[in-house]
Amino acid sequence: MAPAPFHDDHHARSAWSWLRRRRRRLWPLPLFAGLALLLVWPAAMLAIGVFRTAPPGMPGGWSVEPLLALPGSTKLWSAAAHSVLLALLSTAVAVVAAAGFAFLAQRTDLRLRRLVTPTMVVIYATPSLFHGIGFSLLGNPAIGFANAALRAAFGPEAGLVNVESGPGLLAVIAIRATAFTYLLLAPAFLALDRAHEDASLVSGVGRFGTVLRIDLPLLTPALSGAAILAFVAGLHSFDIPLILGQAAGIEVLSTAIYDRLVHAYPPQYATASALSLLLVLVAAALSLLQARVLGRRSFVTVAGKATRQHRLRLGRWGLAGNAAILAFVLVAVIGPLLSLLLGSVQSVPGVLDSFTLVHYQRVFQRPGMIDAVRTTALLAVGVGALAMTLAVLLAQAGQALPVPARSALRLMTLIPFAMPGIVTALAVMWAYVGVPGLRQIYGTVWMLVLALVVVALPFAMQAAQAASAQIAPELTAAARVSGASAPRALLDVVGRLIAPSFLTGWFLVAIAVAGNLDVPLLLGTPTLGTVASHIYQLQTQGQLGDATALLVTTMAGLFAAGLSGLGALRLLAVKRRRPALGTPRVPRSSTLERQAA
Amino acid sequence: MSTIRLDGMSKGFGNGRGIERLDITVDDGEFFVLLGPSGCGKTTALRCIAGLEEPDGGRILLGDRVVADAGRGLFVPPDKRDIGMVFQSYALWPHMTVNDNVAYPLRARRVGREAVGRAVVGALDRVGLAGYGERYPAELSGGQQQRVALARALAASPRLILFDEPLSNLDAQLRARLRQDLHLVHRETRHTAVYVTHDQTEALALADRVAIMKEGRIEQIGSPDAVFRAPRTRFVAEFVGYENRLAARVLSVDGDRAAVALPGVSAPLIARRTGPLEGGRTADLLIRASRIGLAAEPAAGRAEGQPGGSSNGLPVRVEDVSFLGDHHQFRLRTADDAILTANIPAERCTPGLLGAVGATLRAILPADDLVALDAAA
Structure with a gap:
């Protein structure tokens, strides 16, 4: 999907009409740009960081010394x-x-x-x-x-x-x-x-x-x-x-990466980046291998109709x-x-x-604790929604795109699979702290959001792919021929049908975000922490009772959120099933109603 | 000797479906077809014979050997029964070549290398797939896959081969071809076969004997000709293609003929009796759409639709005519508001007949083709 040649002598009007003509083929561009910014840019900056002599955002030179010193370290x-x-x-x-x-x-x-x-x-x-x-x-x-x-x-x-x-x-x-x-x-x-x-x-x-x-x-x-x-x-x-x-x-x-960044003085960013890159490359190579292995799985499903499943009696x-x-x-x-x-x-x-x-009394009187709870809740809900929305868009785009673009998409989404949380945090630091104008977000919750969306994306994509796979393309096609635009069809048909899976995925991602330790440990500040980073601090300070109390409270909170979410899902399911009685199983799409009006 | 005997065999699934006390004997070399709608228990019966299900009651004998006896808790597993089986989904192992698939039963029986090779070539040759041995199942068409499945079932020359709706995943043309091939292979090898299907054409073409099943019981058993010409229950008649049914009153019975009266029709009709029938009872009259003739009303002379047709008929109003290639299908309404379907061969359809929508004609129901059954049967 390379952009067509774009000559300077075309004035704005014809550029606009060119865009309009190509709109149908260019719709994935914003998605690709967003993914490039969110995934590719940090990964690339991480690779560049291996050769930097200064921490992210600081003026410094280039050097291959940390990389060359790597094989000599018995500890590593x-x-x-x-x-x-x-x-x-x-x-x-x-x-x-x-x-x-x-x-x-x-x-x-x-x-x-x-x-x-x-x-x-x-x-x-x-x-x-x-x-x-x-x-x-x-x-x-x-x-x-x-x-x-x-x-x-x-x-x-x-x-x-x-x-x-x-x-x-x-x-x-x-x-x-x-x-x-x-x-x-x-x-x-x-x-x-x-x-x-x-x-x-x-x-x-x-x-x-x-x-x-x-x-x-x-x-x-x-x-x-x-x-x-x-x-x-x-x-x-x-x-x-x-x-x-x-x-x-x-x-x-x-943990060696973490150690080089947090406990070494001065922090060894280049060494940590080199180790990170190593982890990412190994994981990426293995993920590619896995995609190849699973890609050949089609040969398993040769059979026509599956017979009834009978369970084995074990006696x-x-x-x-x-x-x-x-x-x-x-x-x-x-x-x-x-x-x-x-x-x-x-x-x-x-x-x-x-x-x-x-412990339960003491832990909530800890300085910054209430802020941490608020930050964690916000992150869990916000990042969950962001990651799930992105994942659904990716899953849908994956079905609609031509093959080369789809492969590019697959390659990009490989990055979060290959990056562990600690590496993501480091990469995000390289990517945004080094850019003038973006530097201000360092030490704010937005930095955590950027890193956590990447960390959460694999969870979200798994949930979204499972949900999207259940929806036959004909359902969207039927909405399109009924006169709905592509986004409208996505919202009316796919959106409503996968709402339950979306909520489930959102919840799973929220748990993963709330429990994530790597990102807040590296990107948090003394005043910007999450519940997870507080738990870890308490644990390392030997206050195991307080740490445990906080952990139990967090789990109870997540459990309660899950239960109420489940209740809401039940309500939703009941509401959706009622009109389906006696009528064909079609989502209550407003498309038909609009057509009739 | 490879006979099969089911001796009061029962198998329940706890959901109301299952088999109740099934008694079947299949002779050596016989091609036996179990015919019935889905859920009638025919596949369960087959899987019990194969040993893939364990019956809850009764006995199964293959030859002289008891392979299942619920009373004694005896059960011979499928791998010890020396059978071949063709599955509805082909069940070819996708990770093995055609050769390996076909050789599998031979290797399981510890046949020597050379003999395996010869048997595989022979079996593939028999199903017309010589030279396909190195392919993988995924590289074959549906029809070829089913041929491989048949070759695999034949490979070890078992005396008994079981077929579980082997043709139902294929399109109509292929189904007809493979049906003929199956028939040929059976004539050559003379193995005993039990064949499960819901397709009456397959049953007609293949069976030496056919059993029609309904809700876990056998409704009727006999030669295809007997079952198709003389159904003894309404279920069997409708299942083997008697599309039309009229309610009538029995006036008198004479040998296999019965005189019946239809409401709103003055003259009695003569029908053929296939089961017990008594005067005064209500009867179901059943006839295939292809056996109904049409003539001008009133029947002054020879019927148009049926050469040499008798006057065994009733007035009907033509509601619709549709062209179905080699015949026209007429939708007819009787005086009693019953609907009849008549298929008249295209060459017998005069312009007068085709233009008769809305007119009243006479439907001729030849006595030989009009089956009368006690309505309680």
Whole structure:
């Protein structure tokens, strides 16, 4: 979509008529320009920042020294090794566990199967800050509730659980990765055509052989795609290594970047940028690979009509399956949740004999706390709406654009997938602090907005794509032939049909924004903080009780918001269903009414 | 010997649908068709024979071997039943080539390498796909995919082959071609076959014997000719293409003939009886649209639509005529306000007949084609 030649001798009138003539083909231009500004510009500035000798916005020269010094740092080598090891192992655990849970939930008649998907959604939606602090309260060697319970049950020498260790860190990251991977794999397991298995069985191959020779090869694209995404997520993990890894002295790449920016003096912007770029390039390469792998998935759906799904009766193995589900729910959800709830009402964490609400009183008297709550709420709602709107536009544009433009769009939206939050924050800093006129937004909430929209975009795009995929293009086409303009049709048909998914996505993004730690840690100021940055500060200051109380209050607030949103959705759904009775299922589009008028 | 015996077999799904005490015997080498509308239980019956469903009651015998006996808790899994099956969705494994798909049942039976190769070539040759072995299923058309599925079912030469609506995903032309091919292959190999379909043409063309199912029970079982010419219930008649139904009163019965009176028609009609019928009862008169003739009213001489037609007729008003290629379709209304559809071959349609919309004609219902059933049947 290159702009046509534009000669100087054309005066404004003909330029305008040219624009009008091309309007139909140029509509994606604002979208592309916005994306370039929001995504490409920061990424490019990050790359340039690698060679700058001064911090963003400061006059300075050029140098390749920090980049050349990189390979010589043993500390960085070990951080990189930790990152890769953590990502690899958590991916391996997650893919196996998620495949197991997906099989149990989607293909068997287990009683507890209905528990699996909600559990995974809850874990996926919960900010990792929650898991970091929750598991630290549960499995800390000194004060962890699990250790207290073990000691109470088996004596003071009972096996110590230590979550602040390599394996502990791995376990917590693997739990989150399992949820994430499960949500990617479950549809693939559900889509497995039972007829493919039946055909193998009647050919004379038993159950086990069928799984090995039919099911596994059919699932390979989904499995490998999910594995790549889980690996990238593992490389990107920040909050959990920050909270659990520090005590154990384990540094990963993302925390190393943070360390170079916040704890080094003077801050090593170039080094941090080089590390960031490395992370982004690896993740981008893997994301491209994943797109290729998943792109070939079409070969899975050869079958005509799918046969009825029959669930496998597990019989004796049912007990083991139910136990596995129950154990996962206990360890991954109930354990950290109970630890947080208990921890917030103990005067000293880990001591189970007192009860106090002092943390809840004290934490809200903290200076700047009320402002932080207000900022967080505003960010969650505002960034959620922005990111979801952008994501819906992207999803719709993706369907309407010609192939080369669509590929360009895909490439641009790869950037937020490849950038972890800490890198996004750094990139946004390079991009906007360096520009005269834009410099003023540094230290304001707008800086946070810019970075958080990028951070939230992958969540939002996932929700928007799932929603848009359900809407047949004919529905919009029908609105267009009825006389509605393209934006009108988008609003009347797509807008109304995806309203429920839009609200759900908005909520998920709001949670992710409220729980995000990387961005406020780097772009916040002493007077501009969010709830998440306060929680982290309290935690690092050793005020675990206050941190926990704040975390519990935040989660309760989000939960209440979710519940009321769900109620609103129900109302909306009831309202929409009523006129559908007896009439064809057409959205109540005003198009027809306008036509009649 | 590969006979099949279903012995009071039941299978419920807890939603009211299912099979109640099904008794079927299929002879060795027979092509047996289960015909019925969707949800009648025919596919469930087939899946029970395959071992893909476990019956709740009764027994299944393949040959002399009991493969399912709900009473004794005996159930032989599908991979131990030595069968072949063709699925509605083809169910070709997309990650395997055509050769690998067809070889799969042979390898499962641990056949030697060379024998596998020969059998695959033979099976592909038989379905007219020689040379397609290295392709992937996605690279084949729908009809070719279904041929591969058939080759796979034939490859290990099982004595029993099951077909689950194998042609329903294909377009009409292809369906006709593959139907003929299936018939040929069966004549050559003489395997026992159970074939599930909702398409009466397929049943007619393929079956040695056909069973018509409704709501988990068998309504009628017999040769296609018997079922199609002498339906014994209204459900079977309508399902096998008797489009027209009139309510009548039985005057008298004589052998397989019955004299019936239609309301508003003075002369009695003669109809053919296919089940028990008694004088004084209400009867359903059923006739195919293609068997109705049309003549000028009053019937002074020979009927126009039906050479040698009797006067077995009634006055009708022509409401509409539409052209359907090789025939014209007439929409007729009787004196009793019933609607009849008559298909008259194009070559027998005189201009007078075609211009008769709004006029009253005489519909000729030949006694041989007019089936009378007790209305309670």
